[in-house]
Amino acid sequence: xxxxxxxxxxxxxxxxxxxxxxxxxxxxxxxxxxxxxxxxxxxxxxxxxxxxxxxxxxxxxxxxxxxxxxxxxxxxxxxxxxxxxxxxxxxxxxxxxxxxxxxxxxxxxx
Amino acid sequence: xxxxxxxxxxxxxxxxxxxxxxxxxxxxxxxxxxxxxxxxxxxxxxxxxxxxxxxxxxxxxxxxxxxxxxxxxxxxxxxxxxxxxxxxxxxxxxxxxxxxxxxxxxxxxxxxxxxx
Numbered sequence: 001x002x003x004x005x006x007x008x009x010x011x012x013x014x015x016x017x018x019x020x021x022x023x024x025x026x027x028x029x030x031x032x033x034x035x036x037x038x039x040x041x042x043x044x045x046x047x048x049x050x051x052x053x054x055x056x057x058x059x060x061x062x063x064x065x066x067x068x069x070x071x072x073x074x075x076x077x078x079x080x081x082x083x084x085x086x087x088x089x090x091x092x093x094x095x096x097x098x099x100x101x102x103x104x105x106x107x108x109x110x
Numbered sequence: 111x112x113x114x115x116x117x118x119x120x121x122x123x124x125x126x127x128x129x130x131x132x133x134x135x136x137x138x139x140x141x142x143x144x145x146x147x148x149x150x151x152x153x154x155x156x157x158x159x160x161x162x163x164x165x166x167x168x169x170x171x172x173x174x175x176x177x178x179x180x181x182x183x184x185x186x187x188x189x190x191x192x193x194x195x196x197x198x199x200x201x202x203x204x205x206x207x208x209x210x211x212x213x214x215x216x217x218x219x220x221x222x223x224x225x226x
Binding site (some may be wrong): 045101102 | 122150152153155158166201217220
C-alpha cells in the first residue's frame with residue numbers, strides 16, 4: 001500500500017463552484033499533514049498545513065480525520081487561478097520523511 | 111530573500127553519459143532534500159541531509175546515483191551512467207530544521223532531465 005493515495009482527477013469545475021479532494025494516508029502515527037500546490041512545469045509550493053482536526057484559510061479548508069486516516073481539501077468559490085495540481089503530503093516511513101501523493105489536477109472553467 | 115536555486119534548469123544527455131545537478135538552499139536552512147518527480151507523479155525523496163550528514167538515503171539508487179553536501183550548504187546530485195528511465199524533474203528543497211514532519215519545505219525550480 002502506498003503511504004499516501006489520492007484521486008488523480010482531473011477535476012473540471014466551473015468558476016464559483018465548490019470542489020473537494022480527498023487523500024488517505026497509511027501511517028496512523030502521523031501528526032502533521034500538508035497540501036502543496038503545483039502549477040504546470042513549476043515547483044510545489046505549500047498551500048496549507050494541518051496539525052489538528054482542520055485548518056481554514058480564506059476559501060480553502062483542510063480537514064483531518066484521524067480515525068479514517070484521510071485528509072480533505074475544500075475549495076469554495078473556485079477561481080480560474082485555482083487551476084493547478086494539488087499534492088497531499090504526509091509523514092511516513094521510519095525516518096519520518098514526507099510522502100507526496102500523485103496529485104489531483106484541478107481545472108476551473110470560465 | 112532568494113529562494114532555493116538550482117542549475118541547470120534543463121539538461122539533455124545521451125544514455126550512459128554522466129550528469130550533475132547543483133542546489134543552493136535558502137540561507138540558514140540546515141535540511142536539504144533531493145526529490146525526483148516523474149510525469150504525473152508526486153515528488154519522491156532520494157536523499158535528505160541534515161547539515162552535511164546524509165540522514166536518509168534509503169531511496170537513492172546507489173549503483174548510479176551519488177550526492178554530496180560539502181560544508182553543509184550547497185549540494186550536488188550526480189548520475190553516472192544515466193539511463194533512459196532517469197528522465198524526470200529533479201527537485202531540491204530546503205527547510206530550517208526540526209525534521210520533515212514539522213518544517214515547511216521550500217522547493218527550487220527543478221532540473222528537467224531528458225535522457226535520449
